[in-house]
Ligand code: SF4
């Protein structure tokens with residue numbers, strides 16, 4: 001749909017049951033308010049550079065860091081997310097944001113999309129049908145509001161700038177396992193004090209520094225996936241039923257028969 005109208009009804013539905021991707025600075029502020037954070041890790045085998053002009057590959061590359069899994073070159077991508085079940089801890093009973101002036105970029109941008117390869121689709125959003133009317137949000141596929149366009153640009157730049165730092169953040173916490181991209185995520189829920197210390201550590205380093213050359217390892221719930229990864233030199237293991245409150249494998253697919 002190229003032309004979309006939108007007027008927020010302040011229903012608060014978009015502030016429930018979320019994993020909000022945050023910048024490093026936003027994450028530090030979220031922790032300081034007592035919020036919980038998670039790290040979502042995935043890795044893409046990257047044996048050769050994609051052809052020039054492959055914009056989707058360039059987008060993924062810019063948001064990941066080069067490293068190895070065994071002898072296989074991979075790129076690791078980490079999302080740093082504020083995680084909560086139910087209402088956001090900042091949401092008031094009147095459905096207003098309690099940190100409105102300091103709310104994260106991703107909240108300011110919603111319901112627009114940050115990923116340029118994802119078209120805005122009202123049916124995929126939490127907003128009720130009556131919100132999609134009145135004020136022009138998008139015309140001919142382009143967002144009307146310049147401020148939102150600028151915020152999206154700011155969010156994309158931060159995501160690129162901090163890609164290697166998010167990987168360093170994991171390594172600082174002793175975390176080095178990732179799901180195969182598009183199969184799921186390894187979800188770490190580190191202790192808040194440890195994450196705060198790790199954030200301070202990586203924030204003191206340059207975003208241009210390559211991540212420490214520590215190897216990464218795959219986790220999968222599919223025996224066939226693991227076998228394929230091992231056959232091309234990667235290291236990995238099958239996921240186990242979650243017994244650790246700080247570690248979880250979230251797969252998109254059921255296990256494949258061995
Ligand atoms: S920070 Fe504010 S806008 Fe963002 S999810 Fe929480 S209550 Fe909603």
Ligand code: SF4
Nearest residue numbers: 008009011012014127
């Ligand atoms: S779900 Fe949509 S309409 Fe409801 S508060 Fe969020 S942005 Fe506004």
